[in-house]
Amino acid sequence: MSDRTQPSGLEQAFLDSRERLLRFFAARGAGDAAEDLLQELWLKVSAGGSGPIAAPLPYLFRAANSLMIDRYRSQVQAARRDHDWSEANTGAVPGMTDSPSAERVVAARQFARLVDETLATLEPRAATAFRRHRVDGIGQRQVAQELGVSLSTVESDLRIAYRALAELKERMDEA
Structure with missing residues (x-):
């Protein structure tokens, strides 16, 4: 007032x-x-x-x-x-494309294939937990409910998947 x-x-x-x-x-x-x-x-x-x-x-x-x-x-x-x-x-720079080069496309496809092969070597539950959480964007708690396991089990499965992928990356960096 x-x-x-x-x-x-x-x-x-x-x-x-x-x-x-x-x-x-x-x-x-x-x-x-x-x-x-x-x-x-x-x-x-x-x-x-x-x-x-x-x-x-x-x-x-x-x-x-x-x-x-x-x-x-x-x-x-x-x-x-x-x-x-x-x-x-x-915006795009005139005269240049935003698309990745053919080499990058091939390298990305090869890396994706290696990631898929690495996940295939894991226990199926760990691979599924990784894909649902990291690829599909589902929360860990919901992944645990879908898989019928505890949250700590999902966290453990994710650590296994992360470790396997980190080892793959190290091998790729060495090559």
């Missing part, structure tokens, strides 16, 4: 309609920002500077709607700016 002990008509209308204004923001997609927008509206209302307002409640809702429009425009502009920046900084 302002320094005065008695709120102005507009401030009083805001205080009386705070929950309605909050619902107004939420209904228009403000989400978690609804409280922030309400605070911004309060700052504008409590700053005063305007003369008497004949219909304070409609005035508050028009101001709230203007805040939502400004927020939307700001979000669109930020998204456009981020997209343009990404395009400018990660």
